[in-house]
Amino acid sequence: MFQGFSDRTIDFMWGIRFNNEKSWFEANKETYLRDFYQPMRELNREVWERLNAAAPDLGLFGKVSRIYRDARRLHGRGPYKDHLWWSIQRPTDEEFARRPVLWFELEPEGWSYGMGYYQAPPVTMAKLRHRLDHDPAPFEKLVRQIKKQDRFTLETEDYKRPKGHLSALLDPWYNARSFALSRDHKGHQPVLYSHDLVDLVGEDLETLLPIYRYILSVEADPDPRN
Template sequence: MFQGFSDRTIDFMWGIRFNNEKSWFEANKESYLRDFYQPMREMNREVWERLNAAAPDLGLFGKVSRIYRDARRLHGRGPYKDRLWWSIQRPTDEEFPRRPVFWFELEPEGWSYGMGYYQAPPVTMAKFRRRLDSNPAPFEKLARQVKQQGRFTLEAECYKRPKGDPGPLLGPWYNARSFALSRDHQGHQAILYAHDLVELVGEDLETLLPVYRYFISLEGDPDPRD
């Protein structure tokens, strides 16, 4: 059962940031496993249980990221990440950024969580725009609910040339190449150290299930580019 993170968790993240080398990591590996990876894994499991109970038909599964960087993409950085995140998503052959996922991330400066579609396939976003063109009401309702709840902020990577102007509510969505609904926190508040974190994150992510369902439903639409 998730009991919260601890001051040791935060100390480890800052430690690996300033001592990003194998000798330091190996000397502190027990702390990594006990204070960082294990609570992250327990939290992921409990939030997954909540989302899976709310949407059993989706077949969701959870996964915690590796702390090891891809050796092909170090670019002068150390071999370890100074943060961890977990994700919850449906089984798919697509790479992680090319599918919608729920996520939580803990880093030295703070923490965040939400739902992201970080490298949405162009055909998916083309299907999305076609749906908005033909019947904007269903997604307009979802977008309005997200905005009114005020829990998440839409972070969108938009096309350089706008695809259209469906109005201020849907415009940022319509012109997005990829997006995330994110709730960001600077610093490490007391809730990080308690089981209440599971309740907060689980409850908030559950409110995004309708948006998640909407985007995965696009898979069945015909390619509008044909």
């Protein structure tokens, strides 16, 4: 059962940032497993249980990231990450960034969670635009619900040349090549240190399930570019 993170969790993240080498990590590995990785796994499991109960047909699964960086992509950085995240998504052979996922991340400066599609295939975004061109009302309703909650902020990577104009509400989505709905927190508030975090993150991510479903359904549409 998730009991919360602790000051040891935060101290470890800062420690690995400034001592990113094997000897320091090995000397503090037990702290990492006990105070960082294991609580992250427990949080992931309990939030997954809530989302899976709310949408059993999606077949969602949870996964916690590795602290080890890909040796092929170090680019002068140390071999370890100073943060961890977990994802909840449908089973897939695709890379994390190429599938829509629900996520939570804890890092030295703060924490965040939401839904992201960070490297959405161009064909998927073309399908979304085609849907919005022909039947925008269902997606408009979902976007209005998200904006009304005032919890998540839409973050996008846009095409250099806009794809078109529909409305002030839908244009940010229509012209995005990838996107995320994110709730970001600077610092480490008391909720991180208690089981209340499960309820907060679980409740908020559950409100994103309708738009997550919508994006999944878009992927099944025929390619409008043909």
